[in-house]
Amino acid sequence: MLKVEHIRKSFGKNVVLRDISFSLKKGEVLSIIGSSGSGKTTLLRCLNFLETPQHGKVSVGGETVFDSEDESSRKESEIRKHRLHFGLVFQNFNLFPQYTVIDNIILAPTLMAKEQLRQHGFCKGADNMKQAQRMIRETAETLLQKVGLSEKSDAYPGSLSGGQQQRVAIARALAMEPDILCFDEPTSALDPELTGEVLQVIRGLKNTETTMIVVTHEIGFARDVADRIIFMDDGLIEEEGTPQQVIDNPHSARTREFLARFKQFGD
Ligand SMILES: Nc1ncnc2c1ncn2[C@@H]1O[C@H](COP(=O)(O)OP(=O)(O)O)[C@@H](O)[C@H]1O
Ligand SMILES: [Mg+2]
Structure with missing residues (x-):
């Protein structure tokens, strides 16, 4: 459904995404976790054409929707057409x-x-x-x-x-009706007692086979709902795998360090 290849994005001298590649199957839920400033929001914004990567390629269902090597894929008319593949739910609702x-x-x-x-x-x-x-x-x-x-x-x-x-x-x-629905920390602006109702709705979408990318700091939720988890660190994918691999048995010391900051993963 989605293939992301070698995305690089910098703001001035600040390299925010160094070399991001991953793919996603139809109906799959991918969760992205990582410290603040690791580039998670920038990645979602690149996928949703709100930022333009300096380098890389994005394809949806086999169709190239962005290619830094191809000038025509940067045209506003092309971008408008391809933007429909993605939906984005923002941290602060933006209604x-x-x-x-x-x-x-x-x-x-x-x-x-x-x-x-x-x-x-x-x-x-x-x-x-x-x-x-x-x-x-x-x-x-x-x-x-x-x-x-x-x-x-x-x-x-x-x-x-x-x-x-x-x-x-x-x-x-x-x-x-986006092909891929992206969430950027959908509960981080909410009081704790209001997060449950939003997570419940996202969980419900999983049952309808909606392809989703969920950036979240709710580790317990990510483990619950995601088919795969990416841990991002400093603009790179540090670790990727099933929730059992990444959250319960992380290989990388950085992932372990990050997870240790969340004392409990339970709901
Ligand atoms: N529009 C922008 N202009 C300049 N710097 C930006 C912009 N957006 C994000 N950044 C920088 O990119 C880095 C990663 O930010 P972000 O993608 O928001 O990380 P995360 O969502 O993981 O917290 C930060 O250093 C941030 O200051
Ligand atoms: Mg963010």
Whole structure:
């Protein structure tokens, strides 16, 4: 589903990603752990085209979506097309405060439908905007139900708890039907009592075979939900393997040192 090859990214003289390569199968959940500053967010931002790596290649389902050697893959029109492969749930939710919950979810799909109707005359079984809008709203309502927030459809983000806002952000990302859904420390901005509801939603997505990359400092959760774990250190993959390998029997001294800072991995 995803192949990442030799990604390098620096900001000025600061080399943040040195040489990152990994791959991901359809329906697999990859968890990325590592100290603050190791480059986890930058990696997700590169995959989501919010940053441009200086070097490397990214392919999705066999199709090259970014290649530093190929000028044309950096064109804005190409990037816009390929951005749809990825969804990103941010640390701080990033909902639009001036829109209701349901409008946050339908905004991007509506813009996309408009564009597709203009270009091709149809989009996903709809051949006019009214029909498309009805389908988009139905999907949004189903997604809200899935994250347990049907009753908050017309509320504004400011009136929701952090956990609720993050669940809306997950529904919003799912509405674009990405091939790969990325989470950047989805619970790190939440009070401890609100993390459970968000982790529960992510766990639920695993059961629906959603391909996911979850950056998290919740080691117990990572061990639970991930098929594979990458430990990143200083812009490199220091260790990679199953949760049993990386968390329970780490080979690298750096991984052990990192894990020792988390006294307990239990839920
Ligand atoms: N837009 C940016 N401009 C300059 N430096 C950045 C930028 N984004 C991230 N960095 C730097 O990249 C390094 C890694 O950051 P980040 O990817 O956020 O790590 P992590 O998510 O693992 O904590 C840090 O040293 C940070 O200062
Ligand atoms: Mg980060």
